[in-house]
Amino acid sequence: MPHFGLMDEKALGPVEGPLQRARLHIRGGKRRLRQGKVAAGIVTLYDALNGAMQWYAASPGGRAKLALKEEENPNDDRTLYAALVRSGVLDGAFDFEAFDRLMEMALNRELPGFNYHRVLEGIEAVLIRLGVMPFDEAALPPEDPRTF
Numbered sequence: 064m065p066h067f068g069l070m071d072e073k074a075l076g077p078v079e080g081p082l083q084r085a086r087l088h089i090r091g092g093k094r095r096l097r098q099g100k101v102a103a104g105i106v107t108l109y110d111a112l113n114g115a116m117q118w119y120a121a122s123p124g125g126r127a128k129l130a131l132k133e134e135e136n137p138n139d140d141r142t143l144y145a146a147l148v149r150s151g152v153l154d155g156a157f158d159f160e161a162f163d164r165l166m167e168m169a170l171n172r173e174l175p176g177f178n179y180h181r182v183l184e185g186i187e188a189v190l191i192r193l194g195v196m197p198f199d200e201a202a203l204p205p206e207d208p209r210t211f
Contacts, residue, residue, distance in 0.1 A: 077121045085114030085195050086203060093183070094206070101177050102169035108186050109166040115195040116143045119152070125193075128152055153192055157185040 088111035095104035119125035120137050130150040135142045141163065148155040162182065168174065190196040 081114040081117040085111045101174040105169040115193045119193045
């Protein structure tokens with residue numbers, strides 16, 4: 064993953080760690096898509112979305128707005144996304160279930176010819192609503208060209 068060797072998520076803590084991972088994975092996922100590594104880019108962007116949702120749920124302002132039911136597991140991506148929609152943080156326009164299925168497909172095979180642009184637009188819209196984007200990429204550690 065694009066954050067290996069660039070950060071220590073545990074040392075950054077439950078708020079800053081997922082935020083930094085999300086931003087590194089946004090950058091890395093987009094790069095992979097541009098390079099034609101579509102499956103790897105989709106999986107990386109899924110992890111960026113996961114990090115963004117985890118950051119939002121852990122941040123004091125986000126936690127206060129999140130309508131998470133007591134029996135719900137905030138570490139489950141589907142549950143957390145649904146809670147963010149139910150809370151009004153996200154509008155639900157992004158089809159998370161379809162993206163989850165796409166990510167599962169991408170884990171098992173390359174996706175030659177897949178037009179990822181609409182998916183990327185949807186992910187970016189969610190990340191903007193969560194407050195993870197925009198950000199200054201120059202503030203991130205430089206990419207390691209040896210990463211996939």
